[in-house]
Amino acid sequence: MLPRNIFKKYGFDPSLLGPRRTKSFTYRVRKEATRVEGFKDTRRTDSGRPLARVLAIEEDLERLKQKCEILQQENDFLKRVRFINRKQISKLQKDKQ
Incomplete structure:
Protein backbone atom coordinates (compact mmCIF):
# COMPACT_ATOMS: atom_id res chain seq x y z
CA MET A 1 0.00 0.00 0.00
CA THR A 34 14.11 -4.14 9.94
CA ARG A 35 14.80 -4.09 13.67
CA VAL A 36 15.18 -7.44 15.39
CA GLU A 37 12.68 -6.43 18.09
CA GLY A 38 10.23 -5.16 15.48
CA PHE A 39 8.07 -2.12 16.04
CA LYS A 40 8.38 -0.41 19.41
CA ASP A 41 6.98 2.80 20.88
CA THR A 42 10.11 4.67 21.97
CA ARG A 43 8.40 7.86 23.13
CA ARG A 44 8.62 6.84 26.80
CA THR A 45 12.27 5.82 26.75
CA ASP A 46 13.67 8.49 24.43
CA SER A 47 11.76 11.54 25.60
CA GLY A 48 13.61 14.56 26.86
CA ARG A 49 17.18 15.65 26.68
CA PRO A 50 19.57 13.49 28.71
CA LEU A 51 21.79 15.14 31.28
CA ALA A 52 25.42 15.54 30.29
CA ARG A 53 26.62 15.49 33.88
CA VAL A 54 26.07 13.39 36.98
CA LEU A 55 23.84 15.05 39.57
CA ALA A 56 24.96 15.62 43.11
CA ILE A 57 22.91 13.90 45.83
CA GLU A 58 21.31 17.21 46.85
CA GLU A 59 20.31 18.01 43.25
CA ASP A 60 18.93 14.53 42.75
CA LEU A 61 16.94 14.79 45.97
CA GLU A 62 15.54 18.17 44.91
CA ARG A 63 14.44 16.77 41.54
CA LEU A 64 12.73 13.84 43.23
CA LYS A 65 10.93 16.20 45.61
CA GLN A 66 9.70 18.27 42.67
CA LYS A 67 8.54 15.15 40.86
CA CYS A 68 6.71 13.97 43.97
CA GLU A 69 4.99 17.36 44.29
CA ILE A 70 3.89 17.27 40.65
CA LEU A 71 2.48 13.76 41.11
CA GLN A 72 0.59 14.86 44.21
CA GLN A 73 -0.92 17.78 42.26
CA GLU A 74 -1.96 15.38 39.49
CA ASN A 75 -3.61 13.07 42.02
CA ASP A 76 -5.48 15.98 43.61
CA PHE A 77 -6.68 17.11 40.21
CA LEU A 78 -7.88 13.61 39.30
CA LYS A 79 -9.68 13.30 42.63
CA ARG A 80 -11.53 16.56 41.93
CA VAL A 81 -12.48 15.40 38.44
CA ARG A 82 -13.82 12.10 39.79
CA PHE A 83 -15.79 13.92 42.47
CA ILE A 84 -17.35 16.26 39.90
CA ASN A 85 -18.20 13.33 37.61
CA ARG A 86 -19.85 11.40 40.45
CA LYS A 87 -21.80 14.50 41.42
CA GLN A 88 -23.07 14.97 37.87
CA ILE A 89 -23.97 11.30 37.50
CA SER A 90 -25.95 11.31 40.74
CA LYS A 91 -27.69 14.52 39.65
CA LEU A 92 -28.65 12.94 36.31
CA GLN A 93 -29.97 9.84 38.07
CA LYS A 94 -32.11 11.96 40.41
CA ASP A 95 -33.49 13.93 37.45
CA LYS A 96 -34.52 10.69 35.68
CA GLN A 97 -36.52 9.54 38.70
Whole structure:
Protein backbone atom coordinates (compact mmCIF):
# COMPACT_ATOMS: atom_id res chain seq x y z
CA MET A 1 0.00 0.00 0.00
CA LEU A 2 1.36 3.42 -0.91
CA PRO A 3 2.01 5.93 1.89
CA ARG A 4 -0.44 8.37 0.30
CA ASN A 5 -3.19 5.76 0.46
CA ILE A 6 -2.34 4.86 4.06
CA PHE A 7 -2.68 8.48 5.13
CA LYS A 8 -5.99 8.80 3.28
CA LYS A 9 -7.28 5.58 4.85
CA TYR A 10 -6.64 6.89 8.37
CA GLY A 11 -8.06 10.35 7.76
CA PHE A 12 -4.97 12.43 7.02
CA ASP A 13 -4.76 14.64 3.98
CA PRO A 14 -1.40 13.83 2.31
CA SER A 15 -1.35 17.14 0.45
CA LEU A 16 -1.38 19.01 3.78
CA LEU A 17 1.43 16.86 5.18
CA GLY A 18 3.60 17.29 2.12
CA PRO A 19 5.87 14.90 0.27
CA ARG A 20 8.78 15.23 2.68
CA ARG A 21 6.73 14.07 5.69
CA THR A 22 5.26 11.15 3.79
CA LYS A 23 8.73 10.07 2.66
CA SER A 24 10.17 10.37 6.15
CA PHE A 25 7.21 8.39 7.49
CA THR A 26 7.96 5.62 4.99
CA TYR A 27 11.63 5.70 5.94
CA ARG A 28 10.86 5.42 9.67
CA VAL A 29 8.43 2.54 9.15
CA ARG A 30 10.91 0.60 7.04
CA LYS A 31 13.68 1.26 9.55
CA GLU A 32 11.51 -0.01 12.42
CA ALA A 33 10.48 -3.08 10.41
CA THR A 34 14.11 -4.14 9.94
CA ARG A 35 14.80 -4.09 13.67
CA VAL A 36 15.18 -7.44 15.39
CA GLU A 37 12.68 -6.43 18.09
CA GLY A 38 10.23 -5.16 15.48
CA PHE A 39 8.07 -2.12 16.04
CA LYS A 40 8.38 -0.41 19.41
CA ASP A 41 6.98 2.80 20.88
CA THR A 42 10.11 4.67 21.97
CA ARG A 43 8.40 7.86 23.13
CA ARG A 44 8.62 6.84 26.80
CA THR A 45 12.27 5.82 26.75
CA ASP A 46 13.67 8.49 24.43
CA SER A 47 11.76 11.54 25.60
CA GLY A 48 13.61 14.56 26.86
CA ARG A 49 17.18 15.65 26.68
CA PRO A 50 19.57 13.49 28.71
CA LEU A 51 21.79 15.14 31.28
CA ALA A 52 25.42 15.54 30.29
CA ARG A 53 26.62 15.49 33.88
CA VAL A 54 26.07 13.39 36.98
CA LEU A 55 23.84 15.05 39.57
CA ALA A 56 24.96 15.62 43.11
CA ILE A 57 22.91 13.90 45.83
CA GLU A 58 21.31 17.21 46.85
CA GLU A 59 20.31 18.01 43.25
CA ASP A 60 18.93 14.53 42.75
CA LEU A 61 16.94 14.79 45.97
CA GLU A 62 15.54 18.17 44.91
CA ARG A 63 14.44 16.77 41.54
CA LEU A 64 12.73 13.84 43.23
CA LYS A 65 10.93 16.20 45.61
CA GLN A 66 9.70 18.27 42.67
CA LYS A 67 8.54 15.15 40.86
CA CYS A 68 6.71 13.97 43.97
CA GLU A 69 4.99 17.36 44.29
CA ILE A 70 3.89 17.27 40.65
CA LEU A 71 2.48 13.76 41.11
CA GLN A 72 0.59 14.86 44.21
CA GLN A 73 -0.92 17.78 42.26
CA GLU A 74 -1.96 15.38 39.49
CA ASN A 75 -3.61 13.07 42.02
CA ASP A 76 -5.48 15.98 43.61
CA PHE A 77 -6.68 17.11 40.21
CA LEU A 78 -7.88 13.61 39.30
CA LYS A 79 -9.68 13.30 42.63
CA ARG A 80 -11.53 16.56 41.93
CA VAL A 81 -12.48 15.40 38.44
CA ARG A 82 -13.82 12.10 39.79
CA PHE A 83 -15.79 13.92 42.47
CA ILE A 84 -17.35 16.26 39.90
CA ASN A 85 -18.20 13.33 37.61
CA ARG A 86 -19.85 11.40 40.45
CA LYS A 87 -21.80 14.50 41.42
CA GLN A 88 -23.07 14.97 37.87
CA ILE A 89 -23.97 11.30 37.50
CA SER A 90 -25.95 11.31 40.74
CA LYS A 91 -27.69 14.52 39.65
CA LEU A 92 -28.65 12.94 36.31
CA GLN A 93 -29.97 9.84 38.07
CA LYS A 94 -32.11 11.96 40.41
CA ASP A 95 -33.49 13.93 37.45
CA LYS A 96 -34.52 10.69 35.68
CA GLN A 97 -36.52 9.54 38.70
